[in-house]
Amino acid sequence: KVLAAAFQATHGRPPTPVETIQLSQQATLETREAKHEPRSLAEQRETWSREAIEVLGTPQRVKQMVHGALNPKGAARSLADSAWFAKTTDRIVATMEGGRSTWQFWHVYAEAQRQVRGANVPTNQVAQVVDLLVSEVLDGRSVSMARQWDAISEPVELRRADGASVYTQSGAELFTSGKVLAAEERLVEAAGRHDGYAVEASSVDLALLESTANGITLNAGQATLVREMATSGARLQLAIAPAGSGKTTAMRALASAWTDGGGTIIGLAPSAAAADALRSQIDTQTDTQTDTLAKLTHSLEQARETGAAMPTWVAGIDSSTLVVIDEAGMADTLSLDTAVSYILERGGSVRLIGDDQQLSAIGARGVLRDIRATHGALQLTELVRFKDPAEGAASLALREGKAEALGFYLDRDRVHVGDLATMTEDVFAAWQADRAAGLDSIMLAPTRDLVSELNQQARAHRLEGIDPADPDHDAASGPVRRLADGNEASIGELIITRENDRRLRTSTTDWVKNGDRWNVLEIHDGGDLTVQHTQHGRTVRLPADYVARSTELGYACTVHTAQGVTADTMHGLATGSESRQQLYTMMTRGAHANHVYLEVVGDGDPHSVIHPTLVRPLTPTDILESMLARDDTQRSATSLLREQADPATRLGEASQRYLDSLYVAAEDLLRHEHVGQDAHGAPINVVNALDNAVETLVPGLSDEAAWPTLRAHLLLLGAAGENPVDALRAAAGDRELESAHDRAAVLDWRLDASGLRNAGAGPLPWMPAVPARLADDPHWGAYLSQRAHLVEQLAEQVHTRAAEQSSLPVWAQNGLRPEAATVADVEVWRAAMQVPVDDRRPTGAPQLQKASATRQRRLNRAVTGDHTPALKEWRQLLYSLAPQVRDDEFTPLLAERLAAMSRAGVT
Numbered sequence: 068k069v070l071a072a073a074f075q076a077t078h079g080r081p082p083t084p085v086e087t088i089q090l091s092q093q094a095t096l097e098t099r100e101a102k103h104e105p106r107s108l109a110e111q112r113e114t115w116s117r118e119a120i121e122v123l124g125t126p127q128r129v130k131q132m133v134h135g136a137l138n139p140k141g142a143a144r145s146l147a148d149s150a151w152f153a154k155t156t157d158r159i160v161a162t163m164e165g166g167r168s169t170w171q172f173w174h175v176y177a178e179a180q181r182q183v184r185g186a187n188v189p190t191n192q193v194a195q196v197v198d199l200l201v202s203e204v205l206d207g208r209s210v211s212m213a214r215q216w217d218a219i220s221e222p223v224e225l226r227r228a229d230g231a232s233v234y235t236q237s238g239a240e241l242f243t244s245g246k247v248l249a250a251e252e253r254l255v256e257a258a259g260r261h262d263g264y265a266v267e268a269s270s271v272d273l274a275l276l277e278s279t280a281n282g283i284t285l286n287a288g289q290a291t292l293v294r295e296m297a298t299s300g301a302r303l304q305l306a307i308a309p310a311g312s313g314k315t316t317a318m319r320a321l322a323s324a325w326t327d328g329g330g331t332i333i334g335l336a337p338s339a340a341a342a343d344a345l346r347s348q349i350d351t352q353t354d355t356q357t358d359t360l361a362k363l364t365h366s367l368e369q370a371r372e373t374g375a376a377m378p379t380w381v382a383g384i385d386s387s388t389l390v391v392i393d394e395a396g397m398a399d400t401l402s403l404d405t406a407v408s409y410i411l412e413r414g415g416s417v418r419l420i421g422d423d424q425q426l427s428a429i430g431a432r433g434v435l436r437d438i439r440a441t442h443g444a445l446q447l448t449e450l451v452r453f454k455d456p457a458e459g460a461a462s463l464a465l466r467e468g469k470a471e472a473l474g475f476y477l478d479r480d481r482v483h484v485g486d487l488a489t490m491t492e493d494v495f496a497a498w499q500a501d502r503a504a505g506l507d508s509i510m511l512a513p514t515r516d517l518v519s520e521l522n523q524q525a526r527a528h529r530l531e532g533i534d535p536a537d538p539d540h541d542a543a544s545g546p547v548r549r550l551a552d553g554n555e556a557s558i559g560e561l562i563i564t565r566e567n568d569r570r571l572r573t574s575t576t577d578w579v580k581n582g583d584r585w586n587v588l589e590i591h592d593g594g595d596l597t598v599q600h601t602q603h604g605r606t607v608r609l610p611a612d613y614v615a616r617s618t619e620l621g622y623a624c625t626v627h628t629a630q631g632v633t634a635d636t637m638h639g640l641a642t643g644s645e646s647r648q649q650l651y652t653m654m655t656r657g658a659h660a661n662h663v664y665l666e667v668v669g670d671g672d673p674h675s676v677i678h679p680t681l682v683r684p685l686t687p688t689d690i691l692e693s694m695l696a697r698d699d700t701q702r703s704a705t706s707l708l709r710e711q712a713d714p715a716t717r718l719g720e721a722s723q724r725y726l727d728s729l730y731v732a733a734e735d736l737l738r739h740e741h742v743g744q745d746a747h748g749a750p751i752n753v754v755n756a757l758d759n760a761v762e763t764l765v766p767g768l769s770d771e772a773a774w775p776t777l778r779a780h781l782l783l784l785g786a787a788g789e790n791p792v793d794a795l796r797a798a799a800g801d802r803e804l805e806s807a808h809d810r811a812a813v814l815d816w817r818l819d820a821s822g823l824r825n826a827g828a829g830p831l832p833w834m835p836a837v838p839a840r841l842a843d844d845p846h847w848g849a850y851l852s853q854r855a856h857l858v859e860q861l862a863e864q865v866h867t868r869a870a871e872q873s874s875l876p877v878w879a880q881n882g883l884r885p886e887a888a889t890v891a892d893v894e895v896w897r898a899a900m901q902v903p904v905d906d907r908r909p910t911g912a913p914q915l916q917k918a919s920a921t922r923q924r925r926l927n928r929a930v931t932g933d934h935t936p937a938l939k940e941w942r943q944l945l946y947s948l949a950p951q952v953r954d955d956e957f958t959p960l961l962a963e964r965l966a967a968m969s970r971a972g973v974t
Contacts, residue, residue: 265300292447304419304445508657513644557587757792780815
């Protein structure tokens with residue numbers, strides 16, 4: 068780390084992968100410790116004892132630790148009988164339903180193994196019991212999401228040894244449950260009801276005036292959100308609130324309007340910290356109840372199972388009650404369904420507030436997106452957090468995964484690159500400078516280990532900065548307490564608690580919560596800490612076991628912990644493996660500035676030098692773009708089923724199956740066609756003849772990257788009646804090949820003028836048809852005909868739907884104005900070629916095969932023709948200044964921007 072940091076300081080750039088390996092080897096040699104003198108076992112035990120006492124605190128705790136390790140108090144192992152089997156199956160299903168909307172074989176298999184560990188199952192029967200549990204869960208208690216739409220049965224050549232189709236992936240089949248599907252359906256259905264309580268418009272007007280009188284005027288989007296939520300009468304309504312959009316202000320006005328209109332309001336959130344934040348947001352003149360979503364569902368479960376009395380605020384929900392569920396994207400679907408169903412049964416109404424593009428919990432699903440797609444959602448679009456409006460606009464583009472958002476951060480030096488050690492130092496230095504300037508700054512990192520390292524640096528800096536004459540010096544240099552992250556804390560330290568504990572009360576209504584930050588006031592002899600909350604100032608004594616288990620230094624935190632936090636500036640570490648949601652959440656915490664410190668140097672492992680990303684190192688922009696493309700948003704089981712049934716989704720896979728089966732059929736046909744005998748008298752088929760001749764005709768050709776493509780082309784020519792060896796010989800002798808980077812790719816282009824393998828146009832214009840010999844083959848004919856018909860059928864459905872849509876797809880919003888028929892043709896192409904939805908290039912990545920490349924060029928010309936007024940106005944100047952923009956798919960968008968600037972008077 069030191070050498071890499073010194074290298075960057077000297078050269079002004081990070082070391083290359085090869086230089087990193089050299090630095091790593093140098094560091095290994097320079098830091099290798101000399102071998103110590105031989106020590107007896109007794110001497111080593113004495114050393115270990117001292118180290119253990121230093122870590123655990125006292126000799127008694129060391130003895131307790133050793134005793135606990137040698138005498139584990141394991142729970143009584145359950146008897147693995149039929150009752151245990153039934154209960155275990157229930158637990159596995161409940162775990163699957165509570166943790167995800169869909170699951171696979173491996174999820175169930177892993178959970179079954181965990182459950183079996185606690186049962187009295189003989190070792191030699193564990194595998195059998197696990198298999199039985201998995202079978203019962205998947206076959207008897209789950210709903211398969213296999214693509215039943217493709218009912219075409221593959222011939223034996225396209226099946227694996229177990230009989231499964233080669234077009235399926237073992238263990239990849241998705242499952243869900245009827246309970247999950249029903250919960251998602253109920254939530255979406257509830258969002259369509261409008262028979263709920265509504266306050267008068269005058270109450271909303273009064274709340275807005277009251278907010279203005281208090282110095283906070285809501286913008287148009289906030290006012291609309293408050294008015295719609297208060298007066299719509301919707302039983303379940305969703306609001307999307309991007310980071311920095313002023314959700315807090317809107318929620319406070321909504322609470323005021325609702326209570327002034329005669330209703331009562333309750334706030335719920337998935338976590339205790341979020342519920343506490345919600346309490347401050349919707350605090351009105353009356354006593355507003357806020358709690359966790361889990362508290363409500365637990366109360367309902369206890370009342371149902373044991374008849375226990377529900378809390379007053381739960382039992383008191385009625386038709387005038389509005390329940391606001393904040394951070395709804397963090398809630399799991401089953402809990403959300405339980406809460407919403409109960410509230411609606413009592414006559415109440417629910418408002419879901421969240422952002423489907425921020426981080427979500429592991430059990431959260433995409434039901435918010437389903438509600439939005441079916442019934443729409445209110446949305447705040449004007450950002451009020453950022454001091455620079457341009458940063459707000461960039462954050463919205465970042466939220467949508469648009470690569471152009473990166474331009475703002477790159478142009479303003481918000482992206483810093485280097486090795487991890489240098490970046491860690493730079494994050495801390497920038498944070499320290501901002502704090503010294505009086506700014507509220509936060510440090511973020513993607514992992515707990517990196518957070519711990521930043522915290523360690525912050526603590527060391529704090530202790531170094533205390534003057535010996537300062538009254539706090541003695542306290543800071545006094546007793547210390549080791550925390551759960553391995554760091555130590557002294558008096559005056561900033562720590563964060565990581566576990567909710569309602570027994571540790573700070574008041575009658577508040578307790579120690581996950582994410583709370585505290586200042587250490589006193590360290591007690593037994594290891595307890597007396598701490599003071601950084602916001603409300605109340606104190607609590609944390610027991611030693613809680614401190615050791617659930618506290619960390621609090622100067623830096625993970626991106627997940629920071630969701631919902633607002634500061635003046637943010638300095639965050641990134642390794643390049645983060646998702647778009649993590650990057651977006653990180654880059655929206657600071658109101659004044661947000662900086663990302665990107666690791667672009669490896670760890671110096673000599674084995675990694677052959678990795679593609681090190682052979683051709685990615686630029687920082689490439690790494691950031693890959694993060695934007697990594698979408699971790701959750702999808703509901705209902706959405707997945709709908710997507711799998713969508714003709715656009717089906718067409719891509721159907722096209723790939725058609726082409727692959729066509730080439731497999733051609734090879735199988737030619738393997739049964741003999742063209743001679745070898746030296747031993749054994750028959751030689753057409754396939755063998757081709758494989759034997761290729762190295763003679765063009766030495767080394769079979770090692771070229773495009774050889775599999777060329778070979779498939781030649782075999783299909785053979786199935787169409789041509790001699791593949793003669794075809795290869797003619798193509799190779801047509802012109803020279805030595806200057807080609809990939810000779811197989813060049814020969815593939817030469818084989819036929821159309822690129823359709825001399826078979827004519829198939830189910831799509833750029834696909835070859837089934838040759839007559841294969842179409843008439845009793846084994847392959849019917850199967851290939853079904854495959855071709857399916858592609859044609861799906862393409863027609865995609866084309867018809869695209870032609871009837873009134874709105875343009877994303878790729879056509881770059882200033883392009885293609886005709887409806889062109890849009891439909893491109894949509895068929897994108898579906899068949901499986902172009903990602905967020906790829907704004909009309910036809911996606913460039914194609915290499917002749918037929919598809921020709922079709923792609925034709926479609927691109929139809930899309931980007933000079934038929935937009937802006938392009939007609941600016942093309943001459945653009946082409947003269949930069950001729951290369953003629954083939955750039957974003958040229959129409961550039962022309963539109965220039966035309967808009969011209970109309971606005973910008974020169």
